[in-house]
Amino acid sequence: MTEPNTPRPSRQRVVIVDDHAMFRAGVKHEIGPLVTVVGEGSDVESAVTTVLGTTPDVVLLDVHLPGGGGIEVIKQVHEKDPDIKFLAVSVSDAAEDVIGVIRAGARGYVTKSINGLELVDAIRRVADGDAVFSPRLAGFVLDAFSGSIDISAVDEDLDRLSQREREVLRLIARGYAYKEIARELFISIKTVETHVSSVLRKLQLSNRHQLTRWATDRRLV
Amino acid sequence: MPDPDEPRPGPDTSVPRPSLAEIAAQLDEEAGQTPPGAPVAEATTPLKATRVPQGAWLGGVCTGLAAHLGWPVLLIRAIVVGLAAVQLVGAVIYAVLWLAMPIDRSPAAPGIDAATRTGMRTQTSVRSSDIGERLALLLLGVGVALLVQFLVPSWHVVPFWPMVVFAVGVALVWRQADSLAPRIGRRRRMRAVVQALLGIAFIAGGIVLTVARGFGIQQLTTPQWIGVMLFVVLLAVAAPWAFRTRTALTAAREQELLANARADVASHLHDSVLQTLALIQRQADDPKAVAALARKQERELRQWLYGESHEADTIKAALETAAAEVEDDRGVTVDLVVVGDHEMDVRMDALVRASREAMLNAAKHSGADRVDVYAEILDESAEVYVRDRGQGFEVGSVSDDRMGVRGSIVDRMARHDGTARIRSAPGEGTEVWLRMELE
Numbered sequence: 001m002t003e004p005n006t007p008r009p010s011r012q013r014v015v016i017v018d019d020h021a022m023f024r025a026g027v028k029h030e031i032g033p034l035v036t037v038v039g040e041g042s043d044v045e046s047a048v049t050t051v052l053g054t055t056p057d058v059v060l061l062d063v064h065l066p067g068g069g070g071i072e073v074i075k076q077v078h079e080k081d082p083d084i085k086f087l088a089v090s091v092s093d094a095a096e097d098v099i100g101v102i103r104a105g106a107r108g109y110v111t112k113s114i115n116g117l118e119l120v121d122a123i124r125r126v127a128d129g130d131a132v133f134s135p136r137l138a139g140f141v142l143d144a145f146s147g148s149i150d151i152s153a154v155d156e157d158l159d160r161l162s163q164r165e166r167e168v169l170r171l172i173a174r175g176y177a178y179k180e181i182a183r184e185l186f187i188s189i190k191t192v193e194t195h196v197s198s199v200l201r202k203l204q205l206s207n208r209h210q211l212t213r214w215a216t217d218r219r220l221v
Numbered sequence: 222m223p224d225p226d227e228p229r230p231g232p233d234t235s236v237p238r239p240s241l242a243e244i245a246a247q248l249d250e251e252a253g254q255t256p257p258g259a260p261v262a263e264a265t266t267p268l269k270a271t272r273v274p275q276g277a278w279l280g281g282v283c284t285g286l287a288a289h290l291g292w293p294v295l296l297i298r299a300i301v302v303g304l305a306a307v308q309l310v311g312a313v314i315y316a317v318l319w320l321a322m323p324i325d326r327s328p329a330a331p332g333i334d335a336a337t338r339t340g341m342r343t344q345t346s347v348r349s350s351d352i353g354e355r356l357a358l359l360l361l362g363v364g365v366a367l368l369v370q371f372l373v374p375s376w377h378v379v380p381f382w383p384m385v386v387f388a389v390g391v392a393l394v395w396r397q398a399d400s401l402a403p404r405i406g407r408r409r410r411m412r413a414v415v416q417a418l419l420g421i422a423f424i425a426g427g428i429v430l431t432v433a434r435g436f437g438i439q440q441l442t443t444p445q446w447i448g449v450m451l452f453v454v455l456l457a458v459a460a461p462w463a464f465r466t467r468t469a470l471t472a473a474r475e476q477e478l479l480a481n482a483r484a485d486v487a488s489h490l491h492d493s494v495l496q497t498l499a500l501i502q503r504q505a506d507d508p509k510a511v512a513a514l515a516r517k518q519e520r521e522l523r524q525w526l527y528g529e530s531h532e533a534d535t536i537k538a539a540l541e542t543a544a545a546e547v548e549d550d551r552g553v554t555v556d557l558v559v560v561g562d563h564e565m566d567v568r569m570d571a572l573v574r575a576s577r578e579a580m581l582n583a584a585k586h587s588g589a590d591r592v593d594v595y596a597e598i599l600d601e602s603a604e605v606y607v608r609d610r611g612q613g614f615e616v617g618s619v620s621d622d623r624m625g626v627r628g629s630i631v632d633r634m635a636r637h638d639g640t641a642r643i644r645s646a647p648g649e650g651t652e653v654w655l656r657m658e659l660e
Contacts, residue, residue: 091523113516113519135556135558135593135595136556136558138558139558139559139560139595142560142597143560143561170595170597173558173560173595173597174593174595174606174608174652175556175593175595175608176608
């Protein structure tokens, strides 16, 4: 996605999963003109069935869901079809849940207060295989990895964030858009996207010290 | 979320936000199609065995065990009766379980439960097939008892038949004391009294027979007799009542806790959500006010629902308070992200005050409807970034008004050995960067 302004030739096919019918209807109404909503789900079971039945480009997934939560949906769908992309949309903001759903495989996280255009843009981004980090998620991730600076060269490199990745995350947390980050760091938007994606990958791969420590500090484990 | 196209689009985008009426209409439209996420309640075996009144003959112990273990009731009854015939072992086990197992009160819906309690429902009566079963079990018991006595005549630890009389008496009394069936109506109450008296008579008879068999009546004086009788009768009769009172007390305490919790939720909803909804209705024609109210309510509710009840004495908590105040005062959205945390002290207080000033500034002068605040507290320093995408200004040529505001930020930081830097240009928005070293 080098040129974000070009209108897409095809509209993204989206499934909305949320246990509140009101929210589903609202989102559908808002993004309906710009994407195609092909299905809805209200709990884990119906979500998995709908997603596997319609194979959408992107699934908008609530973090808290009857039947085991969004994490369960991602697990069950990815067992059958690992190519389905998820974007977490939540009102809960509980750090452990958000990080949990990202680690389970969601490619981004936005809050429910996001407006329609921003949401559509996030959907396109996820459909293109990029990651979508809201400032809050960037904050959570920085928090999760913040123990990694002083323990240098102890653990394998994969689990640590590079200096550049940290810079990018901090700018996202400060409210910078990708374009502004690119200008600030004198790199291309594409490079910003690469950094963010690699943070996402590390987050999903890393099951080691930093996250464990972070979780222990917050009495999550 | 980050947006590559342009500075964050404002709320007035080309896609109109749906009105509540539109959403409601759409909901109605879809009501028929969308399957509601009906949570399927899995029928799991209860961990704790309870006495089941439905189909009970005596205390519901056997029906309860049958439900708990998944065995046929008749089998369990046969086992109990068989064991009872061997030196009353089964009877003792039954009595112990009767006291230990609480009555199952869970499955009935509130309405049905209420109807049961007020006697508005027909209780399952004894079916004719039950009589056959009872007769069979009775014969089984007597048979096993006779067999045991015939095969092992030396087993005379307890005189068996007098004790059977005693046990029947205890069972009659306990059954009446146990409120399995409602006792509404004159006839039922009369029956209860008769049964209880009959039970006491049986108990007394059992004791008389036992003592007569074991020791001979002549050896005991009359007062001793009366004493022994009273003691045993009281014990047998009082046990279930005492036990029931205790369970009732526990239940009452649980009910009270539950009621308190409900009252807490109700009062919280009343104080917060209801008030906000009322305010929103009154200001329905002012979208900005409505949004501010909704956001404030959301923040409060979120704090209440998911709040990590972190101590108020940290930078994070202080910044959250400051951001909330600015939001409420100025009607803008303040997006706060905090990484790490630290205890408050004089210098951190200065940092938070300066941050608040910067947020207020952005809300007042920038014209943007949203302020991004990012705080990072690491081991050696605390940094705060306050950013808006408003009109910005020429940093070199600040007015006196600005000077004053800058003073309250820059000078305050300088007084506490901190740094403040302001980056802005016309049309570019403003970012205030604050930094304080940690000792």
